[in-house]
Amino acid sequence: MKRIDSYVILLILINAAIVTSVIVQIHPLIDVHSYSLLLLSINFLVIIFSFLILWFLRIRGQELRKEVEIENLQNYVEKTKMLIDALNVQAHEHKRNLQTLKAMIALREIEEAEEYLNEITENQKTTDMYLYVEDPALNVTLNTQKKLAKNKNINFNFGFKDDISTWNIRSWDVNAIVGNLLNNSFEAVMNRKKTKRYVGLEFLKDEESDSKIIRIINSGPKLSDSQKSKIFEQGYSTKGSGRGYGLHIVKEIVDKYHGEIKITSNEFKTVFELVLPLCEEETSDDKKII
Template identity: 30%
Template sequence: MKTIFNQLTLKTKLISLICAAFIFSVVVEYVYTIHMIKKEFYHLSSQRFKDIAELVSTNHNLINQVSNPTSDNLKAIQYYTEQVRQLALVDFVVIFNMQGVQYSHLDKSKTGQQFVGGNEQKALQATSYLSTARGALSDSITASSPIYNDNKQQIGIVLVGQTRHKMNYLALKSSQPVWSLLVSFTLAVIFVCLLSRHIKMLLCGLKPNQIDQLFEEHNAIIRAVKEGIVVINRNGLISQINDEAIRILHMDKSKENIIGKPISTLIPNARLNEVMNKGIAEYNCEQNINGMVILTNRIPLFVKNKLVGAIASFRDITEIRQLSNKLTSINRDADALRSQSHEFNNKLHVIYGLAYQDNKQELVNYLEEIIGNKQPELDEISQYIKDPIITGFLNSKLSQIKELGVSLTFNINGMLAPISNHLVIHHLITILGNLIDNSLDAVHSLADKKIELNFTVQNGYFYIEIIDNGIGISEKDVQHIFQKGYSTKGDNRGMGLYLVLSCVDELGGNIQLFNLSKKKGTCFKISLPLAVLYREAS
């Protein structure tokens, strides 16, 4: 039954429920009303019967006729009582003497017969009364009044009454007609149809089970998203927040204790109220909240072109940088592999040609030249830089530099021990990779391309110096070169040096930029404290 009810449309459910409630309330009200009307009708009718009986019993002509019950007087009594019955709209008016002999009756054939009813005894005792009795006309409500002559002697009785069947009929007739209930029911059904249509429009035509499913899907999406989400309403109160937002912002309250609270008290510098008031979205903004640096998007929330609130989505910028560094490392490794592939393919063709010509001496000389070409540099890197990831990265960069025909000067002073913190390694690769790539870009159009790499480990610091003989950087660009999105190389650039500066700041270091005065070119100098580089990962 429950399954069938859930499958019904919203319109059908509303009509069924309201009709059931309407019918139940109408039936209860109708039964109660009929009961009260019958009770009141019986009371009023009984009093009316009593008044009619007393009025008839005091009629002077009737008293004389009952005192002298001749044939003509009996006919007069019958005629008089019939007139009273019709005018008073009662079922019977009966008159009988002290012996119970009837002088009048609705059924004329019963005139002169003994009264049947059993309620005449009280009237014979000279009292007026009301009673319910079973007579010739079935159950009835009767009122009786004694008849006295001029000497104050009781000479008969007047009975006035109506059958219960007739009284019930009159009571029902005086109650609310059935057609009015049908009209009310029809109007209720029409109202429900209009109401359900309006509700369906508000719910975008969705059924209740579809709304429930959509709500569950919405909650599942909010929980599954790996971004923090905070939503406020028009009053600046938090209406939605997911578990990831609570985790990122290190909030020590449960979701139930956060919903409905002003965002200005829980997250003072969230800027959602400002975005909502201006109606202008803000994307990819760095923000420090509760000591946590996040990258956030803040968007005003509109429903049917009406501003109803604002929503913020954000991630821990450290996590984003880790992903960015991983992607950068992968891309650089891929570039290095492509460079090595091109280089080795060319050399394999030469080796194949010398072997095919059976020119053994030239082949030996060529192989010695290849092996000896990189060996000093590789030996120097592996001798002084003991971290295998950084060593491998530098080897790949040397291959790339050689393939591009760049003259490289490489110097290392001091030994860099292995680094256990992978985040530090990613930061170092980001710094070295972006600065080397910038140097390669700076010299790519020159005939005589030169790059110098100098690494020094001393006095508790790791110094990095990268020099190129490119065209240098203008004074105007030097002021903005580390800003996010700023680039002299075209659109969709300007992230490299921004990431370098961010990584240097994360490692507690310092970066300096110099334009070479005596000769063209650029020099980047970086100092990084070894205490930070060898700090254990938290």
């Protein structure tokens, strides 16, 4: 919104400069009464024109937000499909392994069955397993991001240091925050060597203020002070046009809950810490983390 507000101010100033120039040119050519009427008419037109500019930019901002929300929803559907496919593969493998073990036991190949079972157990330690989180939307996001991280050779870990079922925050809002910040962090670390790509996610609580905290750490490049001050502005991105809306959505959600975003960055890691105080303004109709 800061960028849109800047455009509004700039256009109004340009409009005012044009009007001033016109007035200066015609002032010597007309009488005082006509000049007063003309000035009143011009002021009226300036006001109308300014409101039209503001209305247009506000509508455009809403359209951009809707486009991003639709894109996020499409990503959520795609992630759900990916997760279902992964679960189907796991289910198929489990069924095949059980059939193999059943056949070995039927043939009294007990030692071979035991060895095969040990191999399966060992293999499960290194393969992707479905991680269950109580919130369905967050469940899909974390599992698909875990799979995506593996495909990109990113060491991705997350942990819950607080019971998020008690968080008075809408499920979709938490999912939007986590999804957008993880996407940003995954992109940030891709320029690092494969062995130095790390992204961490934590859900925790500030014991003193009882605020809820979402912390995301990545091993991407250091953010400058200028980047930290602009990174959540609508449309701002270092990756080209058509980007820079995901983090702006994160900022809007945090503002809605009267929270704050803290960013620390050095040559080794960048930390985004979202502090969300207990919110009493959410209505009972809103879906909370369950």
